[in-house]
Amino acid sequence: MDKPPIEEKTREEVEAERKAKRAAKQERKKAALEKQKPDGLEIQKKSKDPSTESPIAVDLVKVSKPKPDVPKAAPKKPSTQKIETTKKVIKSNKNKENIIVKKVEEVKPTAKKVNLVNLMKKSTGPVTHKVKLFNHLYIDSSSLVTENKLKINSGRVHPSFIKLGVQMQTSVVAGSNARCLAFLYALKQTISDFVTPEHKNFSRSFEEHLGPAIDHLIACRPFSVSMNNAHKSIMSHIKKLPHNISDCHAKEALETIINTYIYVQIHMAGKAICIAAQNKIAKGDVILTYGYSSLIERILTDAHSNNKQFSVIVVDSAPWYEGRQLLHRLVRNNIHCTYVLLSATSFIMTRATKVLLGAHALLANGYVMGRAGSSQIALVAKHFNVPVLVCCETYKFTERVQTDSIVFNELGNENDVMPREQWLNNRYLTPLGLRYDVTTSDLITAVVTEIAILPCTSVPVVLRVRPN
Amino acid sequence: MCLKTFAECKKVMLDRGKVFLKKLTDARNKVAKITLPFFVDGTNILTHSKSRVVLEAMKLAVNSQKRFHVFVSESSPDKSGVEMFNCLKALDIPCTLILDSAVGYIMERVDMVMVGAECVVESGGIINKIGSCTMAICAKEFKKPFYVLTESYKFSRMYPLNQIDLPNNFKYNGNNSNDDNLLNAHPSVDYTHPSYISLLFTDLGILMPSAVSDELIKLYL
Numbered sequence: 143m144d145k146p147p148i149e150e151k152t153r154e155e156v157e158a159e160r161k162a163k164r165a166a167k168q169e170r171k172k173a174a175l176e177k178q179k180p181d182g183l184e185i186q187k188k189s190k191d192p193s194t195e196s197p198i199a200v201d202l203v204k205v206s207k208p209k210p211d212v213p214k215a216a217p218k219k220p221s222t223q224k225i226e227t228t229k230k231v232i233k234s235n236k237n238k239e240n241i242i243v244k245k246v247e248e249v250k251p252t253a254k255k256v257n258l259v260n261l262m263k264k265s266t267g268p269v270t271h272k273v274k275l276f277n278h279l280y281i282d283s284s285s286l287v288t289e290n291k292l293k294i295n296s297g298r299v300h301p302s303f304i305k306l307g308v309q310m311q312t313s314v315v316a317g318s319n320a321r322c323l324a325f326l327y328a329l330k331q332t333i334s335d336f337v338t339p340e341h342k343n344f345s346r347s348f349e350e351h352l353g354p355a356i357d358h359l360i361a362c363r364p365f366s367v368s369m370n371n372a373h374k375s376i377m378s379h380i381k382k383l384p385h386n387i388s389d390c391h392a393k394e395a396l397e398t399i400i401n402t403y404i405y406v407q408i409h410m411a412g413k414a415i416c417i418a419a420q421n422k423i424a425k426g427d428v429i430l431t432y433g434y435s436s437l438i439e440r441i442l443t444d445a446h447s448n449n450k451q452f453s454v455i456v457v458d459s460a461p462w463y464e465g466r467q468l469l470h471r472l473v474r475n476n477i478h479c480t481y482v483l484l485s486a487t488s489f490i491m492t493r494a495t496k497v498l499l500g501a502h503a504l505l506a507n508g509y510v511m512g513r514a515g516s517s518q519i520a521l522v523a524k525h526f527n528v529p530v531l532v533c534c535e536t537y538k539f540t541e542r543v544q545t546d547s548i549v550f551n552e553l554g555n556e557n558d559v560m561p562r563e564q565w566l567n568n569r570y571l572t573p574l575g576l577r578y579d580v581t582t583s584d585l586i587t588a589v590v591t592e593i594a595i596l597p598c599t600s601v602p603v604v605l606r607v608r609p610n
Numbered sequence: 611m612c613l614k615t616f617a618e619c620k621k622v623m624l625d626r627g628k629v630f631l632k633k634l635t636d637a638r639n640k641v642a643k644i645t646l647p648f649f650v651d652g653t654n655i656l657t658h659s660k661s662r663v664v665l666e667a668m669k670l671a672v673n674s675q676k677r678f679h680v681f682v683s684e685s686s687p688d689k690s691g692v693e694m695f696n697c698l699k700a701l702d703i704p705c706t707l708i709l710d711s712a713v714g715y716i717m718e719r720v721d722m723v724m725v726g727a728e729c730v731v732e733s734g735g736i737i738n739k740i741g742s743c744t745m746a747i748c749a750k751e752f753k754k755p756f757y758v759l760t761e762s763y764k765f766s767r768m769y770p771l772n773q774i775d776l777p778n779n780f781k782y783n784g785n786n787s788n789d790d791n792l793l794n795a796h797p798s799v800d801y802t803h804p805s806y807i808s809l810l811f812t813d814l815g816i817l818m819p820s821a822v823s824d825e826l827i828k829l830y831l
Contacts (some may be wrong), residue, residue, distance in 0.1 A: 422771060496771070529771035584805075588733065588769055593831065595769035597733045597804070599820040603827050 271556065271565065271572040279553050281361075289361065296354075300335065302328040303355040307362035313462075318502050318538060319408060319436050322368040325359070326400050329376065333396050337389065344392045345383045364552055367503035367511070367540045372407075376400060411535040412437055414592035419498070419533055420445045422595070427452040427495045430528070432484075433513040434464035435500020437533050442498075443475050453477070455494055459484035459515045461558040461575060484515050487522045497523045501534040501589075506605065507543045508583030508598040510534075514547075514576050520585035529587040532598065536591050536608060539601055544580055552577040637761040637813035642667040645724075645759060645811050649676040653721040656713075656749075659685040659739035660694040661726025663759040665701075667811075672703050680705040681716050685739055687796060713745050717752045727760040729780075732769045732826055734804035734819025736760070737780060740797055743773075746806035755808040762812045765826055770801045 272280055294304055306328045309315040315324045329352075336351060338344045356373070359365070365373070379399045383392055419441045423429065429452055431438050442454060454472055456479055458465025465481065472479050482490050497519060503511040510516070510532050523530045544550055554575035556565070565571045583598045593604065613619045641663050649655075649671040655678055657664055668680065680698055682705055685691035691707065698705040708716055723745055727736040736742065736758055749756040770776045781797035804819035814825060 422775065424774065527772075529775075531771070587771055593827070594767060595732065596827075597820060597823050600823040600827060603824045607827055607831050 273572050273574045275548060276551070276553065276574065276576075279551055294358070298351075298354045299358045300328070300332040300355055302331040303359055307359050310359070310363040316464075317434070317436055318366050318368045318500075319412075319535075321366050322372050322537075323404065323408065325369045326372055326376075326404055330397060330400050333393055333400075336393075343385050344387055344389060345380050345385075348380060348392075349377070367542075368538050371537050371540070372403060375403060407535060407537040411537065411592035412440055415533050415535065415590050416441050416444045418592075418595055419531065419590045420448060420450065422496070422531065422590075423450050423452055424495075425451050428455060428493055429453070430455040430457060430491065430494035430497045430519070430523070431468070432457045432465070432497075432499055432516055432519045433459070433462075434468045435533070437535070438498050438500050439468055439471055441533065442472060442477060446475055446477050453479070455480045455482065455490055457482055457484055457487055457490070457515075457519060461554070464513070484518065487519060488525075491522050491526045491528060494523070494526075494528050497528055497530040499530065499532050501532050501538060502578055503542075504532075504534050504539045504589065504598065504601050505544050505580070506539075506541050506602050507545070508586075508601050509544060510581040510583075510586055510589075510598060511544070511578050512581060514579045517547075517579045517581040517585070520581045524585045530585060531588055531590055531595075532581075532586050533590045536593060536604055539605055539608070541605060545582075547576065547579040551579075634761065634763060637763065638663055638666050639670075640813040641759050641761060641811050642670040644816060645757075646671055646674060646676075648722070648757070649674075649678055650721075651677045653678045654681065654719055655679070656681045656683070656716060656720040656723045656745070656754075657694065658683050658691065658723075658725045658742055658745050660690040660697070661759065663726045663761065664724055665694065665697055667724070667759055668698065668703055669701055672701060678703075681708050681720060682706070683708050683710050683713060683741065683745070685741060686710055687798075690739065710741055713741075713748050717748050717754065720754060722754055723749045723756045725756075725758055727758050727764060728799060729768075730758070730760055730765045730810065730822055731801070732767055732823050734807065734810070734817075734822040735770070736802045736807065737770070737776065737799050738802060740800050743800040743802045743806075746802045750806045756806055757809050757811060758807055759811045762814045762825065765822060765829075767826055767830065773797075773801055776801055 306315065306324055309324065310321065315321055332352065332355065333348070336348055338347050376396070376399065380396065383395065387395075415437060423445050427450075429442070431442075431454060445452065454477055456465045456469045456472070458469075458481065460483075469479055469481050480490070499510075499512060499516050499519065501510050501512045501516075505511060510520075512532075520530050542550070554577050556562075556573040556575055559573040559575040565573050586598045588595050589598045589601075591604070596604070613622065645667040649668075655668075657680060668678075671678065680703055682691045682695045682698065684707060685694075691710075695705055695707045725736075725738060725742055725745070727738045729737040731737060746756050768777075776797075776799070780799055782795050783798060804822075807819045810817045810819060810822065817825070
C-alpha cells in the first residue's frame with residue numbers, strides 16, 4: 143500500500159513500537175473476526191449465483207485457487223510479516239482512522255489466505271457464529287464429536303455415562319436436581335459394574351476408571367454446581383476407603399454413601415425446605431414463580447395438599463418454555479394458575495404477594511445463579527416491594543464468587559433461540575442463548591434452605607459450618 | 611451429670627440461673643461500654659420508646675462527662691417515651707419530648723438515632739415498638755445512622771418477610787387477639803428491615819445486620 147511512509151520510520155523508535163504493538167493487537171482481533179466472514183461467503187457462493195456476491199468473496203476464491211498446495215505452516219509466516227509492515231505504516235501515520243482502514247484492507251487478503259488454507263484442511267465445516275463477549279463459553283463441537291466417538295468406542299466409558307451424556311446434551315435430563323440425581327445413579331451403576339484389576343487397590347483404580355467417564359460427561363455438558371459438589375463429596379469418600387478393602391465391601395459402602403447423599407442432601411433437604419417455605423405461604427397469597435424448578439413444584443403442591451389457600455402466577459420465557467411443565471403439573475393438582483411471559487412481569491407483579499424462585503447455585507458472595515431471566519424477576523419484585531424467596535438446598539452452595547453472568551455461564555443451543563436457516567448464512571446475525579444469570583444479593587429477601595431461612599449473605603457461613 | 615437428690619438438682623438449676631442472670635445483666639453494661647465512643651460531645655440523639663439498654667448507655671455516657679442532647683418520641687399508645695423522658699430527666703440529661711408524628715420534623719437536627727430492640731431476627735432486622743420502622747426509614751432518607759442497642763440473647767431464629775408476616779401474637783396483646791379480622795386492632799410492634807439499620811451494638815461486639823445470621827448459625831448448628 144503506502145510505501146513511502148515506511149522509509150520515515152527512523153523516528154523515536156520506542157514510542158512508535160508501543161503504538162504498533164497496540165495496533166497489531168487490534169489487527170489480530172480483526173483478523174480473527176475476518177475468519178468467520180470468508181467461510182460464510184464461500185457457502186453463499188456455492189449455493190447462489192455469482193451475481194449476488196460481494197466482490198470480496200470473488201476475490202477470495204481467486205486468491206485461494208492458485209495456492210491450494212501451500213504447506214500447512216507456511217501461510218502463517220507471510221501474514222505475520224504483513225502485520226509487521228503494517229506496524230511500520232502505523233508508526234509513521236498520525237491519522238488513526240485512516241490507519242485502521244488501511245490495516246483492514248491490508249490484513250484482509252492475508253487473513254483470507256490463512257483461512258482458506260485452513261478451510262481446505264477441514265473441508266467445508268459449518269459457519270461459526272460467535273458473540274465476542276462470550277467467546278470463552280463456546281465449545282468446539284466438531285472436534286468434540288470425534289473425540290467423543292473415540293472415547294465411547296474405547297470402551298472406557300461406562301454405558302450409563304454414555305446414555306446420560308446424550309440425555310444431558312439433548313436436555314432430556316435438565317435441571318440442577320435432576321442432573322445431579324441422574325449423575326449419582328450413573329455413578330452407582332458404574333461402581334457396581336467395576337472390577338478392580340489384580341494387584342491394585344480399589345479406590346485408586348476406580349478413580350482412574352472414572353476419569354474418562356467424567357471427562358465425557360463434562361464434554362457433553364458442563365457440570366452443574368450440584369453435580370460438582372456431589373462428585374467431590376463422593377470422591378472424598380472413595381479416597382477414604384481402606385487400602386485393603388475387598389471389591390464387594392467397597393461397593394456396598396459406596397452404594398450406601400451415595401444413597402445417603404441422595405436421601406439427605408436432596409430428598410430430606412427438599413422436604414425441610416417444603417415445610418419452611420409453606421410456613422411463609424399465607425392465606426390468600428399470590429405466588430409468582432419463574433420457569434421450572436422441581437423444588438418449587440414440590441412446595442406448591444405440598445402447600446396445596448395441606449389446604450393452604452393461594453394462587454400461582456407462572457412466568458415463563460422463550461426459548462425453552464419450562465414454565466409450561468410447572469403449569470401443567472400445578473393445574474393437574476387443581477391449583478389456580480395464571481400464565482404470563484417474562485415481558486408481562488412488571489404488569490403482573492402488582493398482583494403478586496410473594497415471589498418464589500428456584501436456583502442453580504448460590505455463590506459465596508450471596509449472589510444467586512438461576513435460570514436466565516430470574517434476575518429480571520427479582521429486580522421487578524424489588525421495585526414493587528414484593529419479597530423474593532429463593533429456595534435452594536445447601537448442596538448447591540459453592541465457594542465460587544461471581545458478580546456478572548458473563549465470566550461463567552453456559553450456552554444453550556442457538557437453534558432454540560432462532561430457526562437455523564434464518565441465521566446460518568447471515569454473517570451479520572448471531573443468536574445467543576444463555577442459560578443462567580446472576581442475581582445480586584440485595585434483590586433477594588431470603589433464601590430458604592434446609593437449615594433455616596437465611597439472608598443470602600450467610601452463604602459463606604453455611605459453607606464454613608457444613609461438613610466436608 | 612449424675613445427681614442424687616432433687617435438692618441437689620434444684621441447687622444446680624438455681625446456680626445456673628444465677629450465672630445466666632449475671633450474664634444478662636453484664637450484657638447491658640457491655641453494650642453501654644462499646645457504645646460510649648459513639649457519644650461525641652454536642653451530638654443530638656433521637657430515641658424511640660423506652661429501652662433500658664439505651665438508658666444504660668446514656669447513663670454511662672453522661673457519667674463520663676459527655677455532653678449531648680436527647681430527643682425522645684412519645685411512643686403511643688402506651689406513652690413509654692414519656693417514661694423514658696422522665697428517666698433521662700432524673701439523670702440530668704438534657705432532653706426533649708417530641709410527638710411521634712414529629713419524627714420527620716426533628717430528623718434534620720439529630721446526628722444519630724439510637725433505639726433498643728425487643729427482638730433481633732435472622733435477617734438482621736429488628737422487631738421493636740411500633741414507630742421504629744418509620745424512624746428508621748426517615749433516618750435512612752436523611753442519611754443519619756440508625757443504631758440498635760441490644761443484648762445478644764434477643765437474637766431469634768425467625769425470618770419475617772414483611773409486616774404482615776410477623777406472627778400475630780407478637781403484634782397484638784391478648785385483649786384484641788380474639789378480634790376476628792384484627793382490622794381495628796393497633797399493632798404494638800413493627801419490623802425494621804436490615805437495610806435501614808446501620809449497626810447493632812451487642813455484647814458480642816458491634817455487628818453489621820448481616821452478622822446476626824452468622825452468630826445464629828454458630829449458635830444453632
